[in-house]
Amino acid sequence: MGRGGSVRFWIFGSMLLIGVWGQEPKSERHDEHGGGSNVSGISIVSLEWEYVEPPYLVALWILVCFLCKLVIEANHHVTEFIPESALLICSGFILGGMIWGADKVQTFRLTPYDFFHYFLPPIILDTGYSMPNKLFFTNLGGILIHAIIGTCWNAASLGLSLWGCQIGGAMGDLNVGLLQYLLFGSLIAAVDPVAVLAVFEQVHVNEVLFIMVFGESLLNDGVTVVLFNVFNAFVTLGGPRINAAEIIKGIISFFVVAFGGSLVGFVFGLLFALLSRCTKNIQIIEPGFLFILGYLAYLTAEMLSLSAILSIVFFGVCCQKYINANMDENSVRTMKCAVKVFANGAETMIFVFLGISAIDKSIWVWNTGFVLLTLLFILIYRFMGVFFLTWFMNLTRLVPIDYTDQVIMSYGGLRGAVAYGLAVMLDEAKIEEKKLMVSTTLIVVYFTVILQGVTMKPLVKWLKVKRAASAEKTLIEKVQNRAFEHILVAIEDISGQKGNNYLRNKWFKFEENWMSRILLRPSVRERQDKVFNVFHQLNLKDAMSYVVEGERRGSLEFIRNESAFVDFKKKFGEDMTMSMPDIMADMSDDRSAASSTRKESVPSVSLEVHEQAMRGTRAAEGLDSHHLLQQHLYKGRKQHRHRYSRSHFDINKDENEIQEIFQRTMKSRLESFKSGKMGVAPPKTITKHTRKEQQQKVRTAQTLTQQSVHPLEKDKIPRCLFFPNPTLHGKTLFQDFRCFTRFFRQVYNIQAVKKNLTFHFFWFQLQNKKSKSRLSGDEDFEFSEGDSASGYDTSFPVRGGYRPGAGIENPAFMPDVDLPLQIPPWLEDVDSVAPSQRAQVRLPWTPSNLRRLSPLRISTRSSDSFNLAEAPGDHQDDQLPPPPTPPPHRDGDVV
């Protein structure tokens, strides 16, 4: 509490500051200006308060509101019982009291202009952008019924009842006609999205219930705007001049406003989706489009006097899928965060200002009868409306909404700032009792947000309302859901009906065939699969927990020590040596079978499986996992060299640091690479290349880095991977770790194709050993085993207690299972063999291996075809001593 108190004091101080500054400089400035014109000297410091006043005040207010939120959220014991929105309003009261105390007049209040132009759009944009589309459209019917009929019913019944009560004499002497009552009813009828969201976010009711209330609050805006405008016009016209034509016009205008608004949003959404197809080169400002286009959609609708809220909602709803797919993952994350920042900030401001606005003597007109009756009617009619409409809907609804849910739906009819904004917009010249209406609206808002908000949670608990189910995240559930959809469609087909599922299926078809084709980047269209997403998530999670586990144990080395594998390893090694000829003989027959099993038991990690599965379509996400892993893996000394670039994120990565990361992880990666992929790549002994050739290459390497890269791969293969000469090393290499990782994955990709050659590889190893062509010069690799933080070949020991031959072999989770398979004991000295040419390329420079490896380093050109071409050859002459000669085209490059 002490902390809270001090912060509050600080706020108070800043408030006073505003107040004082607001008053004093004004008088001073006059003198200054008067003097300034006469005196030619330069004043070193001058107070330019008026010059900065408006933005300064805005900034200060935002700061103050955020600090309020900070204070409120400092203690979770409070927010558990009282919703944040209520607390924010209360802190608004306090702030308002301070201002009132200082100024004796309320200088700040929520004006409708600010509210509708600056505060509301971000909130609605957020809701639209993060709208659960499927849920929303599944329940659209119910939502619309509630939003349209429910709101009309609320408005009409409230207006009529109040009017009746006035005639009955319950409210004393008021100069309010029937039309004005209806106008009041219409402005206060609408459930407020901001208030609803604020309260329901903290009470986790089940998703159907949530979407019903929330969707209603969003969509009833169209109705409210129309009702408000129509009645406002009627009030202006005066009772007698209203005829059938006007009423019909009003009804028509409803459709125009609602559908027109939605259409505007829809068009902007599609535009944005199209635009996002080609923003690849300006990734850094990509996220800004969301806000600008969203705001434009809002303003356009406003300009055409259509429903702006509907417009921005549908903007978000319709573009979310496409832009999330089209844009870079970083951009998507940025958008998701930024939209929340704006929305949450705006919401905070709204509630605080709602509180502040109340502390103003000039707006308060009290009429007990009016206020209390309004409150009563609002509650009663809300309940009646919801129950009747739900009863009606349940007649046709497949899964009925039960009574407890209906109670919550009714009780969740919170009124908020929209109603207040509309009330303030009333024209005092036409409506004499405007002040009364404003103050009643405020009372209603406070009552619903604070009282109903506070009691909502206990009520939900007491009624045992079904809570939100945990998010589906297991893969099997996703698969199952997919199965559901198909089953339902099939059953409907069989029973010869065209129900919802049929329609949904048709829509998906349509979307897939047309919308996606137009709006999605070709490269991302394939990865539109939820199952894959979950798969990916799970893999990431595993990788993370693996790393965490590793850290807990001190190093990642523990996998290597898993004793479970050791004996198997040996055994397999023996088998291999013993029965090698047989195996080789069998291979040709059994080829398909063997290769298929091999494929599944081949390694490893998450990322690699992906590669295999997705063939590089998920480059971005792969990168992401790399990033995650890298973050966890590298905890070394950092020498930040802060530089600045407006258009790049990772400019501050120090080369040394990157290099260190690289070196630390290199060894282990290589190792896993070898172990995992060895089978695929025919081993090369390094000595085979003549020294002369190498020297030549070293000399020409610089140019070759540009020339030898196949055009197709040019952009994919990072420059940094070449080691033209030692002096360059450390200066220009590894400028971009990301490009390195991308490259690395490509290698994996290629290797994955040829896993079935594993056995040949073993044969080679055998030959290798026999011919004693092993090299021992690589011992001076500076990596220690302890550092072998393998980013790729991370086995997951918690889950991965499976061995090949057990029921399931899941590459995703038991990567190292086959490690023993592929490193027979006599190959323990892994440095003897270079895994593949590609892998060689990435060996870090060390004095002993640079020379020998350099020829290979440039052999990057079209390695796919290169390796593939080589593979069959190996198969045929596997009796020959290993190292295949470099393919001819490579030499062509060199010379």
Add this chain to the structure above:
Amino acid sequence: MIRKENLENIPALAENPIKNQIIEAFFDKRNQHGNEVGSFQEIGFEQFVMVMSHFRPPNLKTTKEEKQEMRKEKLRFLFNMHDTDGDGIITLQEYRKVVEELLSNSGAMDQDAAHEIADAAMLEVASTNVPQMSPEDHYEGITFQHFEQILKDLEMETRMFIRFLDVDTTTMHCGKATS
């Protein structure tokens, strides 16, 4: 009487990736609430309705126990659909096949990918149900208990329903009672 060919000839079904499983389900004796195993060559109206009855929605009057029962029935139906050889266990092969067919019409993925997913899902089941599994253990496949367990969070109540036009749900209920 309905034969398999009749169902296969429904044009709207042609695009359905798991068409075969669904059609199989209609001819599966296990879905007839009896204890028989095997499959029919052709089914009559009663059997047809029995299968359809898995998709009846609850109403406001359905009690909790009944809902539980319905849920179990639905799960059993799904399980049977996966368990093609009827031995009470969904083996990896069986599961792979289903996943493969499920994904078969989203063109980008090949068979391997489907296998990976099936494997991952299977492993998930294994790790949820048999947390302490030693490397030597062999997980044969998903039993019905495991199936129930892993899908316990899945909201069936709002999903696996079809609105039958002109068919009162109570008659469906009677259909079950008579058998």
